Amino acid sequence: MPANIVHANPATGLPVGTVAVFLTQGAALVALYPSGGSTGHGCPTFKWLCLGCGEASYYEDERGPVRNRANGHATDCRAIPWPRPAQL
Numbered sequence: 001m002p003a004n005i006v007h008a009n010p011a012t013g014l015p016v017g018t019v020a021v022f023l024t025q026g027a028a029l030v031a032l033y034p035s036g037g038s039t040g041h042g043c044p045t046f047k048w049l050c051l052g053c054g055e056a057s058y059y060e061d062e063r064g065p066v067r068n069r070a071n072g073h074a075t076d077c078r079a080i081p082w083p084r085p086a087q088l
Ligand SMILES: [Zn+2]
Pocket: 024, 050, 051, 052, 053, 054, 055, 073, 077, 078, 079
């Protein structure tokens, strides 16, 4: 299984192309972003990543189902925002 490499936008710290962000109970962010693939029907696929606990989607899917799973994780997750090292 290939590594799940997520490229972050250096200005926001969110995955490149993030289209929606959900807030966890602990104020961490869960990002919904395009995975770069497409379904058999030609629809773009998406993944999600929690910037609080590091949990992520196991597989890519169409936007609607992935959005619902990202929002569901945000509802249950109690992680706080993970501090990032200061940028020089
Ligand atoms: Zn989380």
